[in-house]
Amino acid sequence: GNSVTQMEGPVTLSEEAFLTINCTYTATGYPSLFWYVQYPGEGLQLLLKATKADDKGSNKGFEATYRKETTSFHLEKGSVQVSDSAVYFCALTLYNQGGKLIFGQGTELSVKP
Amino acid sequence: SQTIHQWPATLVQPVGSPLSLECTVEGTSNPNLYWYRQAAGRGLQLLFYSVGIGQISSEVPQNLSASRPQDRQFILSSKKLLLSDSGFYLCASGQGNTHNEQFFGPGTRLTVL
Numbered sequence: 001g002n003s004v005t006q007m008e009g010p011v012t013l014s015e016e017a018f019l020t021i022n023c024t025y026t027a028t029g030y031p032s033l034f035w036y037v038q039y040p041g042e043g044l045q046l047l048l049k050a051t052k053a054d055d056k057g058s059n060k061g062f063e064a065t066y067r068k069e070t071t072s073f074h075l076e077k078g079s080v081q082v083s084d085s086a087v088y089f090c091a092l093t094l095y096n097q098g099g100k101l102i103f104g105q106g107t108e109l110s111v112k113p
Numbered sequence: 114s115q116t117i118h119q120w121p122a123t124l125v126q127p128v129g130s131p132l133s134l135e136c137t138v139e140g141t142s143n144p145n146l147y148w149y150r151q152a153a154g155r156g157l158q159l160l161f162y163s164v165g166i167g168q169i170s171s172e173v174p175q176n177l178s179a180s181r182p183q184d185r186q187f188i189l190s191s192k193k194l195l196l197s198d199s200g201f202y203l204c205a206s207g208q209g210n211t212h213n214e215q216f217f218g219p220g221t222r223l224t225v226l
Contacts, residue, residue, distance in 0.1 A: 032212050043117070043203055043217035044157075051212045089156065098162060099145050099209040100172075105156035 002027045006090050006104035013080055013111050021075040021107045023064075023090035031092035033057075033066050033073040034101070038087040047075075047088070080111045115140040117218035119204050125224045132177075132191040134221050136204030139185070145209035146187040148179055151201040151220075163187060164209060199225045 007022040025031065032051045036044040048057030053068035062077045073090060090104040116139040126132060138144055145164050149157040159172045161179035169179050176195050180188045187204055201222050207215035 034214065036217075043119075043219045044205075045217065046214040049212075049214060093212075098164060098170075099207045099213065099215065100147070100159055100162055101149075101157075101205075101215060102159075103149075103157040 002031075002092070002094060002102055004090050004092055004102055004104035006088075006107050009087075009106070009108040011107060011109050013109070015082055015111055015113050016079045017111075019075070019077040019080045019084075019109070021088055021090075021109070023073045023075065023104060025071050025073065025090075025092050027071075027092055027094060029095055030068075031094050033064070034091045034093070035062070035064055035073070035075050036089045036091060036103075038089065038106070040086070044089065080109070082111045082113055085109055085111045115144070115206050115216040117204055117206055117216055119202075119218035119221050121221060122219065123222045123224075125226060126194050127226055128196055129193050132189070132194050132198070132223070134189040134202055134204075134223075136187040136189075136218055137185055138187075138206045141185075141206060141208075143184060144206040146181060147205040147207070147215065148187065148189050149203045149205060151203065153200070157203065161189070194225045196225050199223055 034049045035047040037047045038044045048059040050057040050066035056065045064075045087106045089106045091101045118137045147162045148160045163181045203220045204218040205215040
């Protein structure tokens, strides 16, 4: 079936460290891929997306590249800040499925000053 | 952009009591609407989605039901809550297109005792 797998958390980093959160997917057809972020006590908001192979999504210093050959969409940031502390969800949608999101289990990131 | 309202923000209910969570959407028309649940330590699971008034699809068998009495109103209900219904409930709105993001509400934290 269709699914998304993320690296387990929590991930704890010091401020200005490099961040990678791994995400791989299994899907029939060609999915669109998303990273959503959930700050403490809030709902989810879109961080970035990529809709076809080799696309790179970017926002707020975060980047992720749609890798069809490795079925991956890893999230990276060169220098994290305390304000980046949140839970990050990788997700996909499939064509003609009503826009339904299939989420990974989420990765909690904690950035220490 | 869209704004999603959910209430209540938090709710503590005894086992066997009824439930009604409401979601309303501003800034769009004819959206697809979704209810997700986030159980403690787990990812988000799609419970219901709706492509129009009175049209509800259930993704998983469960103790809950959903209704869409108006274009931009989506209600999650239960006649008798179970302990396992505890979680964080998120309402989302989207255009149903594979490439488009979903907009999420702030969520309702439900604790069943």
